[in-house]
Amino acid sequence: MTTIDPSLMSDRTLLRYIMVTYHAPHLHALPRLRAATAGLSAVVIGEKSRLGALEIALRQLEFLLTHHQRKEETRLFPLIVRGDYAAASASAAEMSREHEQLDALLTRLSELTDGFRTEDPALERLWAALRSLHDAAVEHHRLEETVLFPRFRKEEESP
Ligand SMILES: [Fe+2]
Ligand SMILES: [Fe+2]
DSSP states (O other), rough: OOOGGGGGHHHHHHHHIIIIIIIHHHHHHHHHHHHHHHHHTSSSTHHHHHHHHHHHHHHHHHHHHHHHHIIIIIIHHHHHHHHHHHHHHHHHHHHHHHHHHHHHHHHHHHHHHTTOOSSSSHHHHHHHHHHHHHHHHHHHHHHHIIIIHHHHHHHHHHH
């Protein structure tokens, strides 16, 4: 399968790519991961407090990410499509601050799982799924910061 470089996509195609590749899968994965974490805390001995902390972090991530993505899809992305780069730039500044909060929560997930490594077979599947979510979300935020946002931030700064 050929992978198209997102930096070569038109604005509309890139926005669609972000929604299909990251937004929808994140929203699908988070409630499942939270439920799996809650379910495991009853059966995995010695991990109760860590799994509890993990469940709280996942709950916070789900809440913040859901609102963040909704704001992008209902405010920022339509401004980009309309070519209103000044308003888009202001909205993106808020989104960048939220990326920092979200990335801090993703780091917390990594810390709580020892970098998603475990010797316990009961945790392997969940840790691997959390690693996938972590890696995809980090990649998602990096794509927006380094490929999407500079398109209109640069445009706004030019004379
Ligand atoms: Fe996004
Ligand atoms: Fe974002």
